[in-house]
Amino acid sequence: MLLLVAVQAYAQEKPGFIKRYIHSLVNDTADIRKPQFLVYPTLAFAPETSWEIGVSTLYVYYAKRDTSNRLSEISGFSFFTLENQYGFWFDHAIYSDKDKWFFLGRNRYQSFPLLYFGVGPDSPEEYRARVDANFLLLKERVLRQVYGSLYVGLELDLQSLSRVAFIPADDVEFTEENLPKGANGSTNFGLGLGVVYDDRHNVLNVRHGNFAELAFLRYDETWASDFNFTSVILDWRLFRPVNKRDVLATQLFGQFNTSGTAPFNQLALMGGESLMRGYYLGRYRDNNLMAGQVEYRLLPLPFAKRWGAAAFIAAGSVFESFSTLAVNDVVVAGGGGIRFLLFPKKDIYTRLDVAFTAEGPGFYFFIGEAF
Numbered sequence: 001m002l003l004l005v006a007v008q009a010y011a012q013e014k015p016g017f018i019k020r021y022i023h024s025l026v027n028d029t030a031d032i033r034k035p036q037f038l039v040y041p042t043l044a045f046a047p048e049t050s051w052e053i054g055v056s057t058l059y060v061y062y063a064k065r066d067t068s069n070r071l072s073e074i075s076g077f078s079f080f081t082l083e084n085q086y087g088f089w090f091d092h093a094i095y096s097d098k099d100k101w102f103f104l105g106r107n108r109y110q111s112f113p114l115l116y117f118g119v120g121p122d123s124p125e126e127y128r129a130r131v132d133a134n135f136l137l138l139k140e141r142v143l144r145q146v147y148g149s150l151y152v153g154l155e156l157d158l159q160s161l162s163r164v165a166f167i168p169a170d171d172v173e174f175t176e177e178n179l180p181k182g183a184n185g186s187t188n189f190g191l192g193l194g195v196v197y198d199d200r201h202n203v204l205n206v207r208h209g210n211f212a213e214l215a216f217l218r219y220d221e222t223w224a225s226d227f228n229f230t231s232v233i234l235d236w237r238l239f240r241p242v243n244k245r246d247v248l249a250t251q252l253f254g255q256f257n258t259s260g261t262a263p264f265n266q267l268a269l270m271g272g273e274s275l276m277r278g279y280y281l282g283r284y285r286d287n288n289l290m291a292g293q294v295e296y297r298l299l300p301l302p303f304a305k306r307w308g309a310a311a312f313i314a315a316g317s318v319f320e321s322f323s324t325l326a327v328n329d330v331v332v333a334g335g336g337g338i339r340f341l342l343f344p345k346k347d348i349y350t351r352l353d354v355a356f357t358a359e360g361p362g363f364y365f366f367i368g369e370a371f
Contacts, residue, residue, distance in 0.1 A: 032345040035061035038367070042079070048113045048130060054079030058367050060204070060346060063097040070095040071202045071346060073368070085112050093203045100145050102153075102198065108137040116166070119180060119267065120286050121318050121329035125359055129174065130167045133185065135265075136160040141194050141215075149199035155215050157190035161265050182263025186226040192217035204348045204368035205299070206239040207247055219260075229260030237371055247297040251275065251371050253316075257287045268318055270331075274370045276314050278333035278355030278362040284318045290325075291316025295370070299349060300341060308339030308349060312370075333357045342367065 042054040057076040063069040077089040087110025094103040111134050115127040136159065143153035164185040168174055174183075193216050200209035215233040219225040234254040242248055253275055255268040268289030271279030275291055293314035300308045313334035319325040337353030353364045364370075 033062060033065040033067055035059065035065075036343060036346065038342070042077075042365075048083075048115065049085055050082040052079050052081045052085075056367075060343070060348065063095060066097065069097060070099050070200065071204070073204055075367070086110065087112050102141070102143040102145070102151050102196065104141040104143070104196075106137065106139045108135065110135050114265070114282060115280060116180070116264070117283055117285075119264065120320065121284060121326075121331075123284060126169065128169055128172050130169070131164060132167065133164040134160075134162045136162075141196070143194060143196055149197055149210075151194075151196040151198060153194055153196075155190075155192045155194040155217060157192075157217055157219075158188075159190075159266055160187040161185045161263070162187075180264035181261055182227065182265060186263045186265075188219045188225040188227055188263065188266060189223050190217035190219045190225075190231065191223060200239070202347055206237075206249070206369070207347070208241050209239050211235070211237040219262075219266075227261055227263055227266075229262045229266075230258045231262070231266075232256045232258055242296075245299055245302075247299060249295045249297060249369070249371065250293070252292045253289070254291075255289045262287070270316055270318055273364045273366060276316050276331075276333050277312070277353060277364060277370065278335060278357040279331070279359070280362075283359075284331070286318035287320050288322070288325075289316065289318050293371070297339075297369070299339060299347075306341040306344070308341065309336065310339065310351070310353070310369075311336040312353075312355075331358065335361075337364075 038058045040056055042056055044052040055078055059074045061072055063072065072094045074092045080086040087108065090107045092103065092105050114131040114133065116129040116131050117123040117127050138158040140156045141153060143151035146152050161182065162185045164183065166174055166179065166183055195214045197210060197212040200206045200211055213233065213235040217231045219227060219229050221228055237251045239247055239249050257268065264285065267285040267287060269282045270276050270284040270289055270291065272281035275293060291314060293312055295310055295312035297310045298308050300306060315330055315332045317325065317329045317331065319329065333355050335353060335355035337351050339349040339351050342348050342350050348368065350367050351369060355362045
């Protein structure tokens with residue numbers, strides 16, 4: 001945000017492309033049917049990475065510039081750190097003309113440390129190891145509209161962890177016997193079926209709508225996976241307007257590894273920038289995960305046309321099997337944030353959230369709502 005302010009100040013003295021670009025962001029003068037592209041720098045710091053410098057991009061459009069189609073979005077992010085780590089992210093939610101096809105994807109390649117806290121709901125607050133590795137994720141859904149807002153199609157998931165090095169924390173020792181499954185790296189390819197109900201019009205800021213996904217993925221040595229296991233994913237989201245500007249959003253999520261053995265990096269992971277904000281992604285991991293969240297969004301605030309706010313609370317737990325699921329293992333997170341209306345005509349906000357947990361806060365800055 002500070003960098004954008006500095007660029008804007010510079011643009012006031014140097015008219016031209018930069019000034020026109022900043023003006024287009026602040027005033028959103030583009031025709032609503034016209035695709036829009038945004039690029040901005042990012043800066044972050046973490047003890048395991050030192051300073052991280054990156055560039056994020058966002059491209060939003062309507063198929064054939066027809067606003068009766070759903071808004072498609074393609075986002076990218078690349079970064080490097082002072083510890084010689086780097087990464088490239090590419091995500092998309094693309095609707096074809098008349099919303100006949102839906103392409104939903106999440107792709108990553110990064111050389112970046114992971115923090116390993118152990119497996120199970122009782123894993124210690126301090127991480128047990130830092131895992132240096134190269135990570136590849138290619139997750140794609142190719143879905144065809146079968147009736148109304150119901151889509152059915154193929155789901156693919158390729159995950160590879162290579163050049164793995166477990167670096168134990170102080171007073172922690174690892175042997176071949178107590179290293180987690182997949183600690184030496186693995187490549188696993190999942191094939192399966194996805195059923196999605198989606199009647200959202202703007203995936204970056206849903207005012208009213210529903211999203212539900214049921215996915216079955218099988219990872220098997222038959223198609224070159226190092227591990228055999230089955231994963232089932234349930235994701236159910238509801239968005240309801242409270243009045244002309246406010247929205248109540250809810251989500252229930254579950255991931256269940258129903259058979260076989262999954263490597264530690266493909267267990268159900270709790271945390272991250274979307275669900276259970278405030279917890280590091282992978283702070284808790286196990287065979288299964290159940291979590292839910294509720295968020296109240298004021299978009300915009302009654303006294304400001306471009307500014308909004310949100311408050312949220314979430315709860316969830318990981319567990320080895322349903323027989324071990326216990327209320328005492330449920331953890332809670334909550335917080336709030338501010339919003340700025342970046343593209344008024346397309347109703348797209350940036351968000352800055354702060355989430356609080358029993359183990360401390362977490363901060364998140366993204367374009368689009370968390371879910």
